[in-house]
Amino acid sequence: MSGIHVSTKINGDAVEYVCDVEETLLDVLRDKLGMTGSKEGCASGDCGACSVTVDGRLTCSCLMLGAEAQGREIGTIEGVAKGTELHPVQQKILDNAALQCGVCTPGFVVAAKALLEKNPDPTETEIRYWLAGNLCRCTGYDKIIRAVMDAAAEMRGN
Numbered sequence: 001m002s003g004i005h006v007s008t009k010i011n012g013d014a015v016e017y018v019c020d021v022e023e024t025l026l027d028v029l030r031d032k033l034g035m036t037g038s039k040e041g042c043a044s045g046d047c048g049a050c051s052v053t054v055d056g057r058l059t060c061s062c063l064m065l066g067a068e069a070q071g072r073e074i075g076t077i078e079g080v081a082k083g084t085e086l087h088p089v090q091q092k093i094l095d096n097a098a099l100q101c102g103v104c105t106p107g108f109v110v111a112a113k114a115l116l117e118k119n120p121d122p123t124e125t126e127i128r129y130w131l132a133g134n135l136c137r138c139t140g141y142d143k144i145i146r147a148v149m150d151a152a153a154e155m156r157g158n
Contacts, residue, residue, distance in 0.1 A: 003020055004018065004019055004021060005017075006018070006019060006070045007071065008071065008072050010033070010076060010079070011075060011076060011078060011079025017032050017066070019065075019066035019067060021065070021067060023065065023067075024063070025052070025061040025065065025068070025069055026038055026040055026050045028066035028069070029052070029061060035076055035078050037076060037078050038050045038051070038052060038106055040062055043062050045062060046133075047107070048060065048107040048111060048135060049103055049106070049135075050062045050107065051106070051107035051108075051134065052074055052077075052110060053075035053114050054069070054072050054073070054075075055072055056075075057114075058114045060133075075110070075114075077106035077107075077109055080109055087109070087113060089109050089112045089147070089151040090109055092147040092151040092154070093105065093109065093144070093147045095147070095150070096143045096144075096150065098139065100138035104134060104136045104137075107134050108136070108144055111131055111133070111134050112127075112131065112147075112151065115130040116148070116151065116152055116155060120152060121156060122148075122152060124145060127145050127148050128141070131144065131145070
């Protein structure tokens with residue numbers, strides 16, 4: 001069986017891979033490229049654990065085919081921190097104890113970062129709306145929302 005050759009950018013780096021026509025971007029990231037930060041929670045786009053950005057737009061990688069990444073700019077959880085320096089969203093999730101098992105955390109971080117890039121001063125309601133596609137079975141959402149609000153304030157210099 002032959003595959004499809006894909007040239008794309010992932011976290012700013014040029015990447016090439018060969019994938020099957022039915023292989024999801026999530027499977028390519030995890031199984032072919034070793035980028036295991038994005039998680040498969042539902043395989044139906046309902047939980048947000050596999051969230052990535054595609055050309056700056058929040059996307060469930062379990063619903064996108066790997067071949068569709070051709071020529072696109074993909075952002076994953078692996079590209080959020082700069083070396084050992086955590087992104088403010090990551091740091092505030094830690095500071096606010098806004099995680100437990102960690103399965104949903106990468107999706108929340110990618111989604112929150114995407115929100116703050118579009119709207120650096122969101123209201124609590126806007127954050128809740130934006131993160132509604134991300135589910136957590138362990139924690140209440142209040143700590144996650146507080147972490148995003150704190151990260152937004154820090155990023156604005158408040």
